[in-house]
Amino acid sequence: MPPHCDSLDGPVVTAAREALTTADVELVLPYVPAGSEDEIRNAFDRVSPLQQAGGEPAALARQWFFETVVRLHRAGENAPYTGLKPAGLDVGPVIPLAERAVATGDVEEVYRRLTVDLHAELTRRLRRVRDLAAARRTSVAAAREYVDAMLAFEVFSHRVYRMLHAGPRVHAG
Numbered sequence: 001m002p003p004h005c006d007s008l009d010g011p012v013v014t015a016a017r018e019a020l021t022t023a024d025v026e027l028v029l030p031y032v033p034a035g036s037e038d039e040i041r042n043a044f045d046r047v048s049p050l051q052q053a054g055g056e057p058a059a060l061a062r063q064w065f066f067e068t069v070v071r072l073h074r075a076g077e078n079a080p081y082t083g084l085k086p087a088g089l090d091v092g093p094v095i096p097l098a099e100r101a102v103a104t105g106d107v108e109e110v111y112r113r114l115t116v117d118l119h120a121e122l123t124r125r126l127r128r129v130r131d132l133a134a135a136r137r138t139s140v141a142a143a144r145e146y147v148d149a150m151l152a153f154e155v156f157s158h159r160v161y162r163m164l165h166a167g168p169r170v171h172a173g
Contacts, residue, residue, distance in 0.1 A: 004095060005031075005077075006070050009087035016069045019044065020051055020062060028069055033076035043068045118160065125153040 004010035012031045019028040025044040029037055043065055050061040063084075071081040097109045129149045136146035 004085070004089060004091045005073055006082070007085040007087060007089055007091075008066070010085075012070050012073045013066045013084070016066050017062075020047065020065065023048060032069060032072040036072040036076065039072060040069060122153075122157070125149070125156060129153050 005012045007013065012028075015028045015031050019025050025041055028044075029040060032040055047061040047065045050057050052058075067084055070084060074081040094110065094113060097113055101107050101110050129146070132142070132146040132149050135142045137143065
C-alpha cells in the first residue's frame with residue numbers, strides 16, 4: 001500500500017476529485033476496471049448536481065463518490081476495501097520517489113534507493129545462510145535452520161526476479 005490508492009491524497013481520490021472539479025468523469029475511469037465504468041458513471045451523475053449546492057450535502061456526496069471509486073478500484077486489484085484512509089500517511093520512502101520519477105521522467109532516485117536496499121537485504125540473508133552453514137552438520141535442528149535460511153534466500157531472490165520481469169499490471173493498492 002505502501003501504495004496509497006485508498007488514501008485521500010492517493011492517485012485514485014485525486015483523480016476522482018479532479019473529475020468532480022472539472023465535471024469530467026473520464027478522468028477517474030482509468031482507475032477502475034472496465035466492468036465498473038457504468039457504476040462510476042451513475043455515481044458521478046448522482047453526485048454532480050450536489051456539487052453546485054455546496055456545504056454539507058456536497059461534502060457527503062464527494063465522500064461517497066470517493067469511497068465508491070476506491071472500493072471499485074480495490075475490487076479490480078482483488079483486494080479488500082477497508083475504507084478511505086486519511087491523507088498524509090507514511091507510504092515509505094519509495095512511493096514519493098516513484099511519484100517524482102513519473103512527474104519528471106527521471107528514474108535515478110528510485111533506482112539508487114532500490115539497489116541500495118536490495119543489496120543490503122541480499123547481503124543480510126546470505127550472511128545468515130553462511131553463518132548457519134558451519135553448524136549444519138552438528139544436528140538435524142541445525143541443518144533444518146540452515147536449510148530454512150538457504151531456501152528463504154533462494155526464494156526471496158526468485159521473487160525479486162519475478163517481480164522485475166512481471167507484466168505491467170502488477171500492483172497492490
